[in-house]
Structure formats: structure tokens, C-alpha cells
Amino acid sequence: MSAGNMHIKLKVWRQSNTNKGGFEDYSLDGVSPDMSFLEMFDVLNEQLIEAGTEPVAFDHDCREGICGACSMYINGRPHGPLRGVTTCQLHMRSFNDGDTIVVEPWRAEAFPVIKDLVVDRDAFDRVIAAGGFISVNTGNAQDANSLPIPKEAADDAFSAAACIGCGACVAACKNASAMLFVSAKISQLALLPQGQAERSIRAEKMVAQMDAEGFGACTNTGACSAECPKEISMVNIARMNREYIGAKISSTAV
Amino acid sequence: MATSSSLDAKIPQGPIETKWSKYKSSVPLVNPANKRNLEIIVVGTGLAGASAAATLAELGYKVKAFCFQDSPRRAHSIAAQGGINAAKNYQNDGDSIYRLFYDTIKGGDYRAREGNVHRLAEVSGNIIDQCVAAGVPFAREYGGLLSNRSFGGTQVQRTFYAAGQTGQQLLLGAYSGLQRQVGMGTVQMYNRHEMLDVVNIDGKCRGIIARNLITGELERHGGHAVLLCTGGYGNVFYLSTNAMGSNVTAAWKAHKKGAFFGNPCFTQIHPTCIPVSGEHQSKLTLMSESLRNDGRIWVPKAKNDTRPGNEIPENERDYYLERRYPAFGNLVPRDIASRAAKERCDAGYGVGTSKLAVFLDFAAAVDRYGHGEANKNNIANPSKEDIITWGKAVVKEKYGNLFDMYKQITGEDPYEVPMRIYPAVHYTMGGLWVDYNLMTTVPGLYALGEANFSDHGANRLGASALMQGLADGYFVIPYTIGSYLAKEIGTGKIPTDHEAFVQTEKEVKDRIDKLVSIQGKTSPELFHRRLGQIMWDKCGMARNAQGLKEAIVEIRALREEFWRDVKVMGTTTEFNPELDKAGRVADFIELGELMCIDALTREESCGGHFREEHQTEEGEALRDDENFMFVSAWEHKSIENWELHKEELIYDNIKIAQRSYK
Ligand SMILES: Cc1cc2nc3c(=O)[nH]c(=O)nc-3n(C[C@H](O)[C@H](O)[C@H](O)COP(=O)(O)OP(=O)(O)OC[C@H]3O[C@@H](n4cnc5c(N)ncnc54)[C@H](O)[C@@H]3O)c2cc1C
Ligand code: FES
Numbered sequence: 001m002s003a004g005n006m007h008i009k010l011k012v013w014r015q016s017n018t019n020k021g022g023f024e025d026y027s028l029d030g031v032s033p034d035m036s037f038l039e040m041f042d043v044l045n046e047q048l049i050e051a052g053t054e055p056v057a058f059d060h061d062c063r064e065g066i067c068g069a070c071s072m073y074i075n076g077r078p079h080g081p082l083r084g085v086t087t088c089q090l091h092m093r094s095f096n097d098g099d100t101i102v103v104e105p106w107r108a109e110a111f112p113v114i115k116d117l118v119v120d121r122d123a124f125d126r127v128i129a130a131g132g133f134i135s136v137n138t139g140n141a142q143d144a145n146s147l148p149i150p151k152e153a154a155d156d157a158f159s160a161a162a163c164i165g166c167g168a169c170v171a172a173c174k175n176a177s178a179m180l181f182v183s184a185k186i187s188q189l190a191l192l193p194q195g196q197a198e199r200s201i202r203a204e205k206m207v208a209q210m211d212a213e214g215f216g217a218c219t220n221t222g223a224c225s226a227e228c229p230k231e232i233s234m235v236n237i238a239r240m241n242r243e244y245i246g247a248k249i250s251s252t253a254v
Numbered sequence: 255m256a257t258s259s260s261l262d263a264k265i266p267q268g269p270i271e272t273k274w275s276k277y278k279s280s281v282p283l284v285n286p287a288n289k290r291n292l293e294i295i296v297v298g299t300g301l302a303g304a305s306a307a308a309t310l311a312e313l314g315y316k317v318k319a320f321c322f323q324d325s326p327r328r329a330h331s332i333a334a335q336g337g338i339n340a341a342k343n344y345q346n347d348g349d350s351i352y353r354l355f356y357d358t359i360k361g362g363d364y365r366a367r368e369g370n371v372h373r374l375a376e377v378s379g380n381i382i383d384q385c386v387a388a389g390v391p392f393a394r395e396y397g398g399l400l401s402n403r404s405f406g407g408t409q410v411q412r413t414f415y416a417a418g419q420t421g422q423q424l425l426l427g428a429y430s431g432l433q434r435q436v437g438m439g440t441v442q443m444y445n446r447h448e449m450l451d452v453v454n455i456d457g458k459c460r461g462i463i464a465r466n467l468i469t470g471e472l473e474r475h476g477g478h479a480v481l482l483c484t485g486g487y488g489n490v491f492y493l494s495t496n497a498m499g500s501n502v503t504a505a506w507k508a509h510k511k512g513a514f515f516g517n518p519c520f521t522q523i524h525p526t527c528i529p530v531s532g533e534h535q536s537k538l539t540l541m542s543e544s545l546r547n548d549g550r551i552w553v554p555k556a557k558n559d560t561r562p563g564n565e566i567p568e569n570e571r572d573y574y575l576e577r578r579y580p581a582f583g584n585l586v587p588r589d590i591a592s593r594a595a596k597e598r599c600d601a602g603y604g605v606g607t608s609k610l611a612v613f614l615d616f617a618a619a620v621d622r623y624g625h626g627e628a629n630k631n632n633i634a635n636p637s638k639e640d641i642i643t644w645g646k647a648v649v650k651e652k653y654g655n656l657f658d659m660y661k662q663i664t665g666e667d668p669y670e671v672p673m674r675i676y677p678a679v680h681y682t683m684g685g686l687w688v689d690y691n692l693m694t695t696v697p698g699l700y701a702l703g704e705a706n707f708s709d710h711g712a713n714r715l716g717a718s719a720l721m722q723g724l725a726d727g728y729f730v731i732p733y734t735i736g737s738y739l740a741k742e743i744g745t746g747k748i749p750t751d752h753e754a755f756v757q758t759e760k761e762v763k764d765r766i767d768k769l770v771s772i773q774g775k776t777s778p779e780l781f782h783r784r785l786g787q788i789m790w791d792k793c794g795m796a797r798n799a800q801g802l803k804e805a806i807v808e809i810r811a812l813r814e815e816f817w818r819d820v821k822v823m824g825t826t827t828e829f830n831p832e833l834d835k836a837g838r839v840a841d842f843i844e845l846g847e848l849m850c851i852d853a854l855t856r857e858e859s860c861g862g863h864f865r866e867e868h869q870t871e872e873g874e875a876l877r878d879d880e881n882f883m884f885v886s887a888w889e890h891k892s893i894e895n896w897e898l899h900k901e902e903l904i905y906d907n908i909k910i911a912q913r914s915y916k
Binding site for chain 1: 665
């Protein structure tokens with residue numbers, strides 16, 4: 001059982017229907033290094049409730065680094081200082097006693113703030129709805145082993161499919177580009193034989209929707225991949241560009 | 255509490271092997287023109303809900319789907335790690351539909367329904383086909399074919415997986431199918447919406463009241479059928495492996511509107527979770543059962559041995575599962591593995607600072623895999639270091655994300671020292687009672703996935719929840735719903751200005767207003783914690799009559815205190831997670847009471863339900879088939895008042911026996 005003895009100062013973005021947003025300062029004692037970052041926020045919120053102040057709203061659900069809900073911009077980095085780690089899997093042992101930590105929501109035009117640290121990421125769902133699938137109705141499938149897929153292709157597709165859709169890539173990018181997210185899905189399906197039939201139209205439609213949502217352009221800085229909690233590779237962006245150019249050359253649609 | 259006559263599960267007649275195929279070829283159909291005029295509400299878009307919503311839309315029904323997260327892709331199913339079962343027999347190791355059926359019934363300690371379980375085994379293979387076709391990147395062998403591993407309670411390799419992220423890959427597959435329909439306009443998706451009640455008109459379910467979680471607005475949605483795919487209620491224990499938002503509210507509201515609750519006390523405690531580290535702990539993290547393929551579980555032979563695991567010599571270790579259950583070893587079912595861990599810790603052999611942990615050790619697997627790699631690459635005299643390096647690489651490929659997660663949470667490197675693990679609440683076999691059609695006791699109201707009382711009896715085998723969720727959504731409901739909707743083609747659009755909608759909306763609003771008006775001193779979170787403590791202490795891994803009776807009294811008092819002293823900050827007309835939480839905790843408190851009543855009434859031990867008064871001399875669960883071979887289905891009458899209905903379980907195809915894994 002870890003006794004909490006860290007002292008932490010927080011600067012947290014607060015915003016609501018009636019308040020256009022700004023930082024509030026808080027101070028927390030008794031923080032344990034074994035606490036997760038979100039558990040530290042739980043303690044803060046209990047403290048705020050006791051004092052009769054509204055707790056800080058933030059998105060979270062699995063707290064296992066897989067659902068992609070948590071989304072805090074910590075000291076200028078999405079999900080904080082560690083590589084390959086979501087906010088919920090970040091622990092207070094990564095900070096020092098007495099630290100001041102600045103916490104903001106994702107900042108991007110396509111992700112409007114709903115309240116405090118909670119943003120609206122519906123744009124991602126719409127990009128997937130535009131083409132991020134294989135059109136196969138239930139019942140249409142053949143026996144799964146009738147289509148061998150080289151292990152390497154399956155593994156690469158899996159690596160791209162590991163994206164949790166949190167939006168850190170957008171938050172990390174100075175242009176708020178969604179290329180890493182979109183390219184991960186396009187890559188996954190382009191790498192698999194099942195995805196071939198719709199390969200071109202998929203790339204075209206998803207890119208068109210991405211642009212319509214107001215995400216910025218990609219200037220190959222690489223911040224997205226560096227900050228991605230699942231370390232999705234930049235190779236996907238290169239692959240997507242190839243897919244997209246190929247699709248445009250032969251395009252009949254969009 | 256009163257008890258009454260038995261319930262009819264509407265299981266088709268005939269031999270077990272042909273029940274489902276005969277049912278499918280005789281179920282009434284709805285023609286495409288009529289389907290367009292029938293609306294179906296799907297609450298929940300995890301594996302069960304997403305697969306159902308997409309498939310029903312493909313068939314031509316008009317579908318509205320709801321989830322409380324900001325995207326359907328974040329449903330709790332996303333967190334499933336280890337795998338999904340299917341009786342494909344790709345490994346040629348003797349698997350078959352019958353064997354999956356048999357393992358599931360036996361694993362559930364003979365408290366599941368034969369007809370449903372056989373159907374589940376029959377469609378299991380189709381699920382894998384469907385998922386692969388939709389682009390789910392399952393693990394493969396070098397020859398390009400699908401790879402399998404073993405899970406507990408079986409002696410074959412029938413589990414399909416995608417590293418330790420199987421749920422993620424399956425859900426993203428189902429989600430992409432759902433989004434395809436959303437894009438085509440055949441499914442209308444309502445994210446950040448919470449269903450707060452069902453609306454019944456003339457004895458049939460006709461819609462729901464949902465709250466827009468961003469604006470706080472209440473909305474009425476009408477439908478010819480309502481499907482609850484809202485997941486399990488393990489969070490009644492506060493600490494569990496479930497996602498923070500998982501809750502019982504949708505099922506509980508349905509229960510209070512007439513749907514019977516089946517086997518509420520059947521809870522699964524998973525043996526391999528990261529132990530509690532401090533009092534601020536908000537949730538527990540699972541270490542997938544797949545790890546028991548390669549990890550060996552042990553405690554020191556001496557009490558209070560404080561040496562680090564890797565410094566305790568081989569002959570001073572007690573591999574207690576291998577010792578007690580030689581036939582299944584580390585792969586005994588979960589309930590058995592959990593109780594065995596508790597037994598060792600209670601006896602004083604636990605490890606770590608809390609002494610509430612056992613070791614899960616990969617050293618032997620690293621060594622075995624290391625030698626395997628050496629052989630594969632024709633290296634004759636490999637050094638010990640090389641063996642370890644290669645072995646670790648193989649382990650990393652199989653379980654890398656789990657090892658990383660363990661390290662992140664505990665600060666210890668499981669490649670170097672054995673993991674410390676302890677049982678934690680994980681899954682609920684109980685849920686809304688449904689018949690063979692997956693319909694609850696309210697006509698038109700269905701329950702799918704973990705939300706129903708399901709096919710797992712008193713204990714679920716690993717990798718079978720994902721299978722059941724997708725079976726329900728992809729392959730069962732699309733057929734069974736036809737038998738009800740075929741009679742609804744003349745109903746016309748459901749009018750949401752009907753008195754029943756007005757009245758139900760008012761009840762929902764009154765309750766919300768009440769929650770924010772109390773302005774007491776205690777946060778919903780603290781009430782939740784206190785409830786969890788009662789449930790874990792008295793309705794957890796081991797239960798007895800006295801404890802359960804005390805728990806019932808304590809929970810009633812907690813409910814009373816909640817409605818007097820809860821403090822909910824913020825208003826009802828804005829994004830307000832505290833308010834959402836308060837409503838869920840209030841429902842958990844009522845559920846907790848029913849779970850204890852159910853556990854008290856079931857005077858036997860079976861699967862995950864272990865009554866200390868009923869055990870064999872060796873400490874195994876002692877069933878009472880003569881008196882308890884039934885599903886408990888509870889009808890809500892009024893506050894603190896339920897009536898018990900029984901569904902007798904009939905085993906025509908499996909000989910019931912004491913479960914043995916020795
Ligand atoms: C950590 C972990 C690992 C697991 N690993 C495995 C595994 O390897 N293999 C296996 O077979 N099983 C596993 N399980 C179990 C399995 O994941 C679940 O049983 C299964 O995913 C449940 O799916 P579901 O579709 O029924 O519900 P969920 O995925 O829980 O979805 C519930 C849905 O309902 C919605 N919802 C709930 N209430 C409301 C409401 N009131 N209004 C609106 N929407 C609502 C939610 O938003 C969500 O969309 C695991 C479970 C855990 C906790
Ligand atoms: S809460 Fe799910 S990824 Fe962080």
C-alpha cells in the first residue's frame with residue numbers, strides 16, 4: 001500500500017456553456033506515485049466536490065489504454081511525457097514532488113471543446129463512415145482459412161489497426177492534420193486481400209471526408225507518430241499517399 | 255419474497271443438432287417492403303449491439319443505435335484481450351460443435367440452457383468467417399492460416415486472437431460495419447446518449463427515453479422492438495476489470511418495467527488481475543487468461559517468504575494448480591483458479607506487500623521458446639543468454655501489450671520478475687432473463703450480449719463472451735426477431751406523443767431533478783465505493799448466509815442514505831458526468847440488494863457462486879441438482895420486493911456430473 005506524499009500543482013483548462021475558457025490553479029497533497037494520472041484527477045475532483053466547486057470534466061472509460069477515450073494535453077504534449085502511453089496509463093511516478101502540471105484539452109478546429117477537457121471527436125466517426133470498412137454483409141463470408149494471408153501482411157495490417165482513435169495525432173500536429181489516423185485505416189485494409197475490391201474508392205472517399213471535416217494538411221513533421229500512444233508508424237502516411245494518388249489517377253468517382 | 259411457477263424458454267422441439275436449423279427454416283419472415291417500415295432501437299454498440307445494428311440494417315430494417323461513449327468504437331468490448339472461441343477444428347485436435355457445447359455446459363457447472371449453448375457452438379465458426387471477411391487481422395501462422403491458442407476449461411486449441419487486443423480488433427470490425435450503415439443512412443447513430451427508461455404500451459415495449467449527455471435534453475424514441483446490448487454489471491463491486499462507465503442502468507430500468515432478472519448473483523471473478531495497489535485505485539486491470547497458456551502459477555512453499563520471486567529456488571515453490579488439478583493444470587476454469595488463489599493467500603502463502611497475490615511466472619516459457627527458436631534456426635549450442643533473448647522475443651510477440659501494461663501499472667518488469675496477480679471481478683453471467691429468441695419477459699424487448707443472463711451458466715469459460723456477443727448480434731437476433739416483427743407489420747409508426755411516453759419521460763425527469771436537488775454531503779463516487787466494499791466482502795468470491803443477510807440490511811440502509819445525502823454538482827441541462835454517475839450508482843445499489851437475495855436463496859455452490867456452507871471435503875463447489883437445477887428469474891414487484899420464477903433446466907444430451915478437472 002503506497003502512502004501518498006507527493007505535492008502537485010495543477011493548471012487546468014476550464015470551459016463550459018457559460019464560460020469561454022481559461023486556466024484554473026489547483027494544489028493537491030497526498031498524491032501517490034502509484035496513482036494513475038486520472039486517479040490523481042479523481043482525487044482532485046473529490047476535493048472540488050467537497051469544497052462545493054464543480055469537478056473537472058474529462059473523457060475516460062477503459063483506463064487500460066485501449067478505448068481511446070482519455071485525451072489530456074499534458075505539459076504541451078498529448079497524453080503527457082511518456083512515449084507510447086495514454087493518459088490513463090500514465091502514472092504519477094513519472095512526475096516529481098512539487099511539479100506544476102499544465103492540463104489542456106485537445107486543440108483542433110475539427111474537435112470543438114464540449115466542456116473542460118472534453119472534446120467532440122465525431123469527425124473521426126464520419127471519416128470511417130465514408131469508407132473505412134469492407135462491404136461484406138453478414139452471412140456473405142466464405143470459410144476463414146480459404147484465404148491464406150501471409151503472416152507479414154497480417155502483422156502489418158494489425159500494427160496499423162492498433163490505432164485507438166484518440167486523436168492525439170491531431171492534437172500533436174501544428175496543422176491539426178488527421179493523416180495518421182486516416183492512413184492507419186486505409187493501410188490496414190489495403191494490406192489485406194479482403195480490402196482490395198474497394199481499395200481506390202475507399203482512399204478517395206476517406207480523404208475527401210477528412211478534408212471536409214476541416215483537418216489540416218500534412219507537412220511531414222512526424223509529431224503525430226512521435227506522440228501516438230500506439231506508436232502508429234509514419235509509413236502509413238506514405239502508403240496512404242500512394243493509395244490516394246493511385247486512386248485519383250484511375251478515378252471515376254468523387 | 256414469493257415464488258411462483260416455472261417459465262417457458264420456448265426452446266424448439268426435436269433433437270439438439272437440428273433445433274436451430276429447423277427453427278431457422280420455419281421462422282416467419284418479414285418481406286423487404288415491410289422491413290422498411292419497422293423501426294428497431296438498439297441500445298449499446300459493443301460487440302453485441304454493433305453487430306446486431308449493422309446486420310438488421312443490412313436486412314432492411316430502420317435502425318436507431320445508442321451509446322453513452324463519444325463513439326461506438328469505445329464500448330467496453332474494446333478492452334477484451336485474449337481471444338474468441340470457435341469450433342473450427344483447424345488444429346485437428348479433436349474439436350467439434352459437440353465438444354464446444356459440452357465444454358461450455360460443463361464449464362458453466364450445469365446451469366446453462368442446452369438449446370442455446372448448442373446454437374452458440376453451431377454459429378461459432380461463422381463468426382470467424384465473418385470477422386475475417388470484414389478485415390479483422392487475427393494472428394496467423396507462417397503458412398498464412400489462422401493461429402489458435404488454448405483457454406481455460408478446454409483441452410483443445412480453439413481460441414482465435416489478435417495479440418492481446420482481440421476485443422479491440424473484433425469491435426473495430428463490427429464498428430466499421432456499423433459505420434458503413436451509418437454512412438448509408440440506414441442506421442441513425444446517437445452517441446453520448448444514455449437510455450434512461452423503456453416505454454411500454456399495452457404490454458409491449460415500444461421505445462425508450464434517452465438523455466442527450468451533452469445538452470441534458472430528454473428525448474423520446476419509438477420503435478417496434480428494442481434491443482438492450484448494454485453489457486454487464488461487474489461495476490456493482492466498484493473495483494472490477496470493467497470500463498469505468500459500464501453500468502446496469504439500462505437493464506435495471508427494463509427490470510423495473512417488467513423484464514425478469516436472471517441469476518443476478520452469478521458473477522465471475524477472474525483469477526489473473528493486477529493486485530490492488532492503494533486506496534485511490536479506481537479500477538483493476540486484467541492480465542488475460544491467455545497468459546495461463548505459458549505462465550505457471552505458484553506461491554512459495556513457506557509462509558511469509560519475502561524473497562523476490564526469481565530468487566526462490568524451484569524446489570521451494572508450490573505450483574498449486576498443477577498439484578491439485580494435474581489434468582488441466584494452470585488451465586482450470588476461472589472460478590476454480592480464483593478460489594485456489596484465495597485459499598493459498600488466506601492460508602498465509604500470499605506474496606507482495608499486501609500478501610494478497612500469487613506469482614504468474616514466464617521463466618519456463620522463455621526457456622522453452624528460446625530452445626524452440628534455436629532448433630528452428632539450426633543453432634547447436636546456444637548460450638544461455640541467447641536462449642533467454644530469443645525466448646523473450648517470442649513471449650513479446652504473443653503478449654507484448656499485456657507485459658507493457660503490467661510494467662506501466664506496477665513499475666515492475668515482468669520479463670525479469672514473475673508477475674503478481676490476484677482475482678478480481680470481471681464478468682457477470684447473470685443478466686436479463688431471455689427465452690430462446692433472446693426476448694425478455696416484456697414482448698418486443700430483447701437482451702443481447704453480456705446484458706442477458708446468457709449461455710454461460712454459473713461460470714463463463716474464457717473467450718466465450720466475445721463469441722456469444724457476436725453470435726447474438728450477427729447470427730441469432732436477425733432470425734429470431736422476425737418471429738415477433740412479422741406480427742407487427744400492421745402496427746404503423748409508434749406515436750411518441752402517446753400517454754405512456756409522456757408519463758415515462760416525466761418519471762425520468764423527476765428522478766433527475768431529485769438527484770440534483772438533494773445537495774447532501776456525499777459524492778456518488780463515495781457511495782459507489784461503499785457499495786462495492788459490501789458486495790466484495792459479503793457477496794464476492796465466497797458467500798455465506800449470515801454475511802448475505804447482513805449485506806441486505808446494509809445495502810438497504812445505504813440506499814436510504816443515498817437518497818438523503820447524495821451531493822450532485824452542476825445542472826441538468828449541460829454535460830454533467832457527476833449526474834450520469836449518480837443515476838448509475840442509485841441503480842447499482844438496488845441491484846446489489848437483489849444479488850444478495852439471489853445468492854442467499856441459492857442454497858448450493860455452483861461455478862462462480864460459492865456458498866461456504868456447501869463445499870466438498872476438498873473445498874470444491876458442491877451443487878444441489880435436486881433442488882437447484884433451475885435459472886432464477888426475479889420479477890420486480892416493488893421496492894425491496896421480488897418474486898422468484900424458475901426455469902427448470904433439462905439435460906437431455908449431457909450427462910450431468912460433478913465437475914472435475916483433476
Ligand atoms: C478486461 C476484459 C477483458 C476481456 N477479455 C475477453 C476475452 O478475451 N474474450 C472474451 O470472450 N471475453 C472477454 N471479456 C468479456 C467481454 O469483453 C464482454 O463480455 C463483452 O465484450 C461484452 O460485450 P457487449 O456487447 O455485451 O457489451 P459492451 O461492449 O459492454 O457494450 C455495452 C454498450 O452499451 C452501451 N450502453 C450501456 N448502457 C447504456 C445506456 N443506458 N444507454 C445507452 N447506451 C448504453 C455502451 O455505450 C456500450 O456501447 C473481457 C472483459 C474484460 C473486462
Ligand atoms: S481511458 Fe481508455 S484509453 Fe485511456
